Amino acid sequence: MNSRWWGGAALFALPLLAAGQERVGLFAQDTASYCTRILVDGAYEMDANAVYNELLLGLLNGGYLDRELRQRSSDALRGMNRLGQVMQLRATVIAGDSVFRHPGLQWSVSASHQDQGGMRFRPDVYDLTFFGNAAYEDRTAELSGSAYERQQFQTIGLGLYWARTGDHVRLDFVKGQSLSAVDLDDATLYTAPDGRRLDVRLNGTYWQSDTAVNGSDLRTFNGSGFAVSFSHGYILGPENGRHVRNRITASVEDLGLIRWNGGSQRLQQDTSYSYEGLRVDNIFDLDGLVLGEETAQDTLGLHFEQGAYWRVMPYRAALAYDMQWRAGWRWAFTLSQRYLPGYMPLYHLEAGKSLGHPFIGLSGQYGGFGDLRAGLRAAFQMGPARLGLTLPNLATAFGEKSRGLAARITLEACF
Amino acid sequence: MKNARPCVRVASLAIVIVAASFSGCRKDPKEAQWDVDLLGPLVITTFTLNDLIADSLLETAPDGSLTLLYRSELFGLRLDTVLNVPDTSIAYRYGLPIPGPVNFAAGTTVVSQIGTSTLDVDDVQLRTLHLRSGQLSVSLTNMVASTVISTFQLPGATYLGQPVAITQSVGPGSPLSPAVDQILRDLSSHQFDLRGPDLDQVNALSTEFNVQLDPNGNGAPVTSQDSVIAIASYLGLVPQYAEGYFGQRSIAVGPEVTDVDVFAGITSGVLDLEQVTARIKVINGIGVDGRIRINALTSINTSTGVSVPLTHTIVGDPINLNRAQDLGGSFQPSVWQTTLDGGNSNIDVFVENLPNQLNYEAELEVNPLGDISNGHDFLYYESALSAQLEVEIPLRLIATDLTLENVVRPELPGSAEGHALLNGDLRLFATNGFPFSAELRMDLVDPDGVVLNSIPVTGLVEAGVVGSNGLVHTPILSRCDAVLTESQVDLLYADARIRLRAVFNTADQTQHLPLLASYKMDLQVTTGTHYLVNGDE
Known part of the structure; x- marks a missing residue:
């Protein structure tokens, strides 16, 4: 397990971005009907249920991570740990008065860049990674059940938007930039006394997009695919004296597949191996003995298969219930799940009030990559534009033992 | 569209935000680094005498005892010299x-x-x-x-x-x-x-x-x-x-030095051999009579600086060589041979000097008696007149501080400017089935062999247990430890080599112990390494 795991995991994975966000845009449908809308939406979220931000930020920012810092997160580990990070940046244009002769049906064009990753891991994965195996002398490190996945991709798509209800559907073409994933069903490492033997039990799979090109370059084209996103709301009852809305909404984002190209690598290993050192023929002929990653791979028989394969994108599915009162109060409950290792169902509750144009709300959530989090959401209108700010994790984001960072900014204009 | 101007403004702002966000994504900060302690096996091997001496030089008797057979051409006169x-x-x-x-x-x-x-x-x-x-x-x-x-x-x-x-x-x-x-x-x-x-x-x-x-x-x-x-x-x-x-003439041979590689790597110490036998053969493949006089044959050990001249009647006395026989399209060479042993020469001392060079000087007279063939001297392209030394050494010996040296330069990942390997220790586990012990010494040397630093090694590879018959019956497991400091690791990255010296002593210094083909030493090197993740540049 190398730093790319952790860097990658810390790099992107998350959004649990709030109730009320299951639908496109900030404008209430009754005020925004039929206008042309431009939206720019940027979201970043990093969270973990055990590892502290200081470690994740250290991995992201580079530099030396001292032992005390690593030890603090180690001390906080649980039986199974989770972390992840998601970055999404999307621009959308919604326009038109009617499509297919349906008044109020608008078309939309949307492009996004996304970088999502998550992992679940046992404490031994962490300790082996950050402290090495010397402390495991004559002990077995348990790594089973750990998994990691990170996908970077860009999308561009066309969709339909029902202005009156806020429902939408979109079909995206997806350009795969990079993929790396590991799934360890069963893995242990025993370090014999004095390091005389390493016993490896490994049943797992590894996927990696083409390493011959720079996977961190946005221009890299390592795969392609298609994804669908939609949102549909059901009104649960007629408006009455107090309620203006009482609705349940189902939505899916980026449900699709990417076919990673022929340069991609895959390794499926189900083996037990006892390693006693690199076998040399003659102890007096050690010149040129190479001690490196490739030598270790050869010795352990880790030979990658090269070829194209399909892989499911890290889609997100959500079910939201929201209710709005005529006095401006509003509350919403959302249950969502993201298809990434280490992500557990996210329960999110939000309550707020419209104060004329501005909206202020408080939120609480549990799940995702993290634990219990509390934050706020606000929206402001400036002429034809609205700015939305969501900070779902304010309560635990600061301090030495902080966990999780998340923010979402949405800029929307309606003409 | 209504509100066209605000639309442009908002679109511009959106583009700025998108561009700023993407440029942020392109940032590629230096990877995080942290130190870990790794423990594991490095190298495993089995040492046999074949690692020291080529198979072709060893002969195994039915009882498993070994004899070293070394052959070397002292000199050879070929076509270009004669014609x-x-x-x-x-x-x-x-x-x-x-x-x-x-x-x-x-x-x-x-x-x-x-x-x-x-x-x-x-x-x-x-x-x-x-x-x-x-x-x-x-x-x-x-x-x-x-x-x-x-x-x-x-x-x-x-x-x-x-x-x-x-x-x-x-x-x-x-x-x-x-x-x-x-x-x-x-x-x-x-x-x-x-x-x-x-x-x-x-x-x-x-x-x-x-x-x-x-x-x-x-x-x-x-x-x-x-x-x-x-x-x-x-x-x-x-x-x-x-x-x-082909005329009546003299051809001077040497003085010249020829390399001997059979004792390569042995730099010092005493090797006492129970018995040494040598043969010198002069093979004449040319159709001329000859007379050769070996003026000097010297064993030279350049490591110790000791030279041992061979004393035997062959040195200084003329050797008459018969001409080869022309078979019409091929030839039958004539062979002259003499045997040297401890009784008629100092060949044992000559060999125990552990020469890495032999110096020789000889003189060849062609047709010393004139044209006695009546113009029928001959040679073929393949014809040669050569002198060969064959040494036969039964491997029954006493080794005293016999020092074998080897210089290795492991290929390490990273560079002198940045390397993940910080410091560590090496642990040698040896299961020794040989009747000699080995003390290990490690030094860091520059490309010219100058010692830059020494790596202390603790422990001794103990000799196998020798029975009354002089044979090892029980291998012994021993452990040696060496610690490489951070500065020593830096030296390794700065083009230094590891010079490994093994000092051998036979278990019994009073009797010659035989070496058997079945003897072996299982070796395993493990390491505890302090390693900087993402430290290689």
Whole structure:
């Protein structure tokens, strides 16, 4: 397990971005009907249920991570740990008065860049990674059940938007930039006394997009695919004296597949191996003995298969219930799940009030990559534009033992 | 669309935000680093005597005991020493002896020369020469105003039983603008009778050179200025077989040094061998009688600076060598041989000096009794006169501080500027089935072998348990530890090498212990390494 795991995991994975966000845009449908809308939406979220931000930020920012810092997160580990990070940046244009002769049906064009990753891991994965195996002398490190996945991709798509209800559907073409994933069903490492033997039990799979090109370059084209996103709301009852809305909404984002190209690598290993050192023929002929990653791979028989394969994108599915009162109060409950290792169902509750144009709300959530989090959401209108700010994790984001960072900014204009 | 101006403003803002966000994504900060402690096996191997001595030098007896058989050619005289045929050129010129002009009709033979030239082979009187390779180049220069046709014949030469002749045509020329043509002929497998036209000479190349004006031409007026010149050159002649009298002469051999690699790597210590036997063979594959005198044969150990001259009657006394026997197409060499042992020589001391070089000096007299073969000395391309040393050493020995040295340069990941390997320790686990112990010493040396730093090694590889029969019956497991500090690791990255010395001592210093083919030492090196993740540059 190398730093790319952790860097990658810390790099992107998350959004649990709030109730009320299951639908496109900030404008209430009754005020925004039929206008042309431009939206720019940027979201970043990093969270973990055990590892502290200081470690994740250290991995992201580079530099030396001292032992005390690593030890603090180690001390906080649980039986199974989770972390992840998601970055999404999307621009959308919604326009038109009617499509297919349906008044109020608008078309939309949307492009996004996304970088999502998550992992679940046992404490031994962490300790082996950050402290090495010397402390495991004559002990077995348990790594089973750990998994990691990170996908970077860009999308561009066309969709339909029902202005009156806020429902939408979109079909995206997806350009795969990079993929790396590991799934360890069963893995242990025993370090014999004095390091005389390493016993490896490994049943797992590894996927990696083409390493011959720079996977961190946005221009890299390592795969392609298609994804669908939609949102549909059901009104649960007629408006009455107090309620203006009482609705349940189902939505899916980026449900699709990417076919990673022929340069991609895959390794499926189900083996037990006892390693006693690199076998040399003659102890007096050690010149040129190479001690490196490739030598270790050869010795352990880790030979990658090269070829194209399909892989499911890290889609997100959500079910939201929201209710709005005529006095401006509003509350919403959302249950969502993201298809990434280490992500557990996210329960999110939000309550707020419209104060004329501005909206202020408080939120609480549990799940995702993290634990219990509390934050706020606000929206402001400036002429034809609205700015939305969501900070779902304010309560635990600061301090030495902080966990999780998340923010979402949405800029929307309606003409 | 309504509100077009705000639309542009918002779109511009959106573009700025998107651009800023993406440029943020492109940031590629230096990767995080942290130190870890790794523990694991590094290298595993089994050491046998074959790691020290090549299989081809070891002979195993039915009881498993080993004998070292070492063969080395002390010196060899080959074809190029005994017979060297230099490149030879012969010129033929024709010019009208009167001012002229004289009109010659077409087809007139203007030159007809028969001659004999001599091969310049000093001290050797060749009668027959069969060539393995070589070339004949004939360059013809024509200043006559007619095409000329030349014929160059070698009456004494045959190729596959046929006479050898070269014909070439050169266009018309003039004294101011001569026409030139050159022909090359491969002389491989050509046979020359060098006895001349009357079969009473040696080293003689008979030739016949004719030039006629083109019979299909118009003839030409020839003056004294018009000449025809032919130059025949014999180039790169390598004999396959030569016969004649090779002369009565002396050839000095050496003084010269030849390398001995059988003890390579042993830098110091004492090796006491129970028995050493050596044979010196002189093999004469040349059809000449000879007399050789070995003036000196010395064992040199350049590590210790000790030289041991061989004392035996072979040194200084003349050795008469019979000529090889010509079998007609091949030969049977004559062999002279003598055996050296502890009773008639100091060969044991000579060998126990653990030489890495042998120095020799000898003198060879060819045909010391003159031409007693009546001109029938011979040699083949494969013929040689060589002296060989064969040493037979049963491996029953006493080793005292016998030091074996090896310098290794492991290929480490990273660079001197940045490397993940910070420091660590090496642990050697040896299960020794040999009857000698080994003390390990490690030093860091520069490319010239100068010691930069020493790596202390604790522990000793203990000898296997030796029974009353002098044989190891129980291997012993031992452990040695060496710690590499951070500065020593830095030295390794700065082009230093690890010099490993093993000092061997046989378990019993009072009796010679045999080494068996079955003896082995299982070795495993493990390491505890302090490693900086993402530290390699």
